[in-house]
Amino acid sequence: MSELIKVGRISDLTETDITTFSATNGEIAITKIGEKIFAVENMCSHARCKLSEGLIEDKTIACPCHGASFDLHTGEPLNPPAKKPIKCFEVKVEGEDLYIKL
DSSP states (O other), rough: OEEEEEEGGGGOOOOOOOOEEEEEEEEEEEEEEEEEEEEEEBBOOOTTBGGGGGGETTEEEOOTTTOOOETTTTOOOOOOTSSSSSOEEEEETTTTTEEEEE
């Protein structure tokens, strides 16, 4: 069963910066690109580095350790060394409040 968790407000997000939120099942990286907000697990599937320390570019998030990048829509790895996807979370906006479905 999924649960909606309030993670902040839209005004807390700055374009292409990465904010983190600690959930019961791990840390989540949250970013805003244009009008779209993305939420993904904050660990690279290759070496478990924190993706929040990486870069956002063209709707991808790049791992700071070995350069693997992931599609923010699907979590799929786009280049080696990562081979496994990262988890993506559904984002819901209600007024200014931002929720993630766990």
